[in-house]
């Protein structure tokens with residue numbers, strides 16, 4: 001088992017990473033302060049892993065709530081169902097919530113924990129690659145609103161994150177690739193050596209080698225943990241984690257969240273941010289080629305879908321949460337492993353990128 005600590009003073013917590021961790025009876029009991037645990041999951045993940053999660057909490061009084069699967073359920077109505085279960089079951093402030101699933105379940109459950117009785121404990125049991133390397137760490141929780149993604153939420157750190165890499169065996173291929181986009185992101189923004197390691201190990205990641213997956217998840221969690229420890233509330237460097245995301249969110253929104261997966265859109269967004277960096281003379285051509293090669297190796301798109309007009313992308317980007325003084329804040333690259341948040345880029349070059357970087361279909 002590998003352990004990464006998120007250092008946040010009194011709110012510090014461990015990320016435990018390893019194969020088969022969920023099956024270790026009672027391993028999560030030390031992270032539960034009170035007696036009662038409510039595991040929140042969905043109807044896709046619960047049949048696969050709920051029994052194991054119950055075992056992991058052996059010694060505590062544990063119950064479960066199974067919600068419908070899907071991003072479309074990450075809303076206030078579903079959040080209310082968690083509160084209903086807590087209130088009907090007379091759960092008190094000493095209760096721990098556990099999120100068993102991907103980022104949707106993690107964000108929903110974390111927000112319920114942040115708000116129920118002004119805040120109760122929760123633990124994250126992420127079961128997608130994206131959740132294991134990104135969403136379960138760092139304390140961002142929330143739900144979507146018809147007006148936009150993640151518009152309602154809170155910062156609330158978990159007591160523990162347990163990433164059982166064995167759960168990734170049942171993950172659909174497309175979801176695995178989407179998670180790889182976030183893995184690549186860490187190399188690009190913070191660790192050129194890790195990016196080079198990924199170039200060597202991408203085939204092993206695609207074939208789900210347990211050791212290689214575990215090593216990659218550990219490195220991503222270390223990088224995210226250090227960024228979150230330095231800037232928990234995103235007043236500075238945490239914004240680097242949005243690399244590729246302003247472009248990606250515009251793609252997702254243009255497809256009404258029914259097209260590409262988040263990670264696929266972020267893959268395209270990283271290619272577009274890299275191209276803008278190249279055109280501005282910030283990024284060397286060799287680095288740019290390596291980035292496109294890496295996205296191809298991960299089975300990710302290297303540009304926006306052809307059917308979305310450049311003008312729509314531009315307009316969607318302008319309504320991003322990250323707009324400041326009329327200009328969208330973007331994360332651009334100086335080289336692989338070194339990124340910067342900036343308002344300083346020529347609109348004309350951005351427009352060129354929005355027009356040029358296009359793909360007809362997702363890689364097979």
Ligand SMILES: NC(=O)c1ccc[n+]([C@@H]2O[C@H](COP(=O)([O-])OP(=O)(O)OC[C@H]3O[C@@H](n4cnc5c(N)ncnc54)[C@H](O)[C@@H]3O)[C@@H](O)[C@H]2O)c1
Nearest residue numbers: 044069102103104105127128130131134135140167170171
């Ligand atoms: N809080 C954060 O910091 C943060 C960061 C990134 C993303 N997010 C959020 O995370 C969400 C995306 O997360 P996601 O990509 O995990 O999506 P998801 O939670 O929808 O999971 C993807 C699909 O895989 C299924 N699944 C999960 N684990 C499985 C397993 N082991 N085997 C088989 N199927 C499994 C899910 O039920 C779902 O159908 C978005 O809502 C996004 O906003 C949050």
Ligand SMILES: [Zn+2]
Nearest residue numbers: 182245262266
């Ligand atoms: Zn993301």
